[in-house]
Amino acid sequence: MDFDTRIPIYLQIIEKIKKDITLGKLKKGEKLPSVRSMASELKVNVNTIQRVYQELERKGITATQRGKGSFVMEDEEMISKIKDDMAKRLIESFVEGMKELGYGSEGIVKSIHEYMREE
């Protein structure tokens, strides 16, 4: 995993984990790697991962049990909400960026269609 220097590492890891959950790579109830093993795997400090897990718990995405580990929450609804949220954020920032460049609604839709056709 490569990190974008402009964005805090811990945020990038959070996004990665959320993505893995929505894609089913991490299943409900499954145990996440221990703080230390994930830290060494990603070549990152333990504290950074600890922050990641803390934030995930605060958002209700995982639950942490001292001495046991962190587990993905079993809440189906929550997971689909995460996916919708992430998609919405992507779309918003995309549309906003295009508008700042002077594109109107039709222009944006048209550009996307063109891009898809080329691919």
Place this chain on the structure above:
Amino acid sequence: MDFDTRIPIYLQIIEKIKKDITLGKLKKGEKLPSVRSMASELKVNVNTIQRVYQELERKGITATQRGKGSFVMEDEEMISKIKDDMAKRLIESFVEGMKELGYGSEGIVKSIHEYMREE
């Protein structure tokens, strides 16, 4: 002008100026206010405005002439080239992001349409 605490003030001001240019409020060749006057008008630190002008110049949007001030670039073609480039990069990263979330081509187009309709 009110600022969103979450985003650096200097970025917010840059966006404002870029918008003013595309909307024709600031015309090609026109002189921007001096660093000091803009700073006092927006009730913002002089350093902040200095950074704004620096970034604008770096992006080729304005040109600074020592002792005279900053001026909006006259080079129309260059600006439109930059715009196309930025748009392409925006679209690419957007599509890539959506695919990582598990969306296919149709899903992406559909999401954009839905979002536009809501707005």
Place this chain on the structure above:
Amino acid sequence: MDFDTRIPIYLQIIEKIKKDITLGKLKKGEKLPSVRSMASELKVNVNTIQRVYQELERKGITATQRGKGSFVMEDEEMISKIKDDMAKRLIESFVEGMKELGYGSEGIVKSIHEYMREE
């Protein structure tokens, strides 16, 4: 028995046992279940129960006899003395805390009354 993740399991079990003693479910002199049987019954690690018994003994609530097991203490007077002491400490720290929050004597008494009424 369900456990609250925020509080150490061993503390929750201790409280449960203390309650059982005051309610007479566990009588003076009675033998507590073995570490292993209690652990398997509560689906909890053996170490955890060991710590529970250790703490109970440290507090003088039980006594452990090697090879025989743990027994609820018979010393009634000592237990009631401990209780009075604990109660006094509880009250003191409570009153001190309320005063730090700016409550006067009447305010404290009033708050307690209100809380009791709600319950």
Place this chain on the structure above:
Amino acid sequence: MDFDTRIPIYLQIIEKIKKDITLGKLKKGEKLPSVRSMASELKVNVNTIQRVYQELERKGITATQRGKGSFVMEDEEMISKIKDDMAKRLIESFVEGMKELGYGSEGIVKSIHEYMREE
């Protein structure tokens, strides 16, 4: 300021600041000491204070502006809510503790009255 070893330092500092706000020692809109000055004053690491300010912001008690500092929120209602919350937590844990010791509602009220009279 002395710290109780059993409770995380950052939590103790948070409680201290909340108390100061409810008591009017820290007024609405007022600037909190900088992370570094508070850290050196309390002889605590900078990171620890940073966590304190972060949590306070997350709870809506303060607002932080990068490069400027942290400020107490101007929300009157929020402040009185903090006080009520803190008092409620104190009362709850006190009553719960007394009940575990075998005191009934009348016993608790009586004990408080006695304690107040002695003082």
Place this chain on the structure above:
DNA sequence: GTGGTCTAGACCACA
């Protein structure tokens, strides 16, 4: 000068 992030390394509480 101010907050934000990160590292390396330590010690503790819990299961």
Place this chain on the structure above:
DNA sequence: GTGGTCTAGACCACG
């Protein structure tokens, strides 16, 4: 073995 807290010290972004 697992998470939680803390320290010392560093570098960066922002005003």
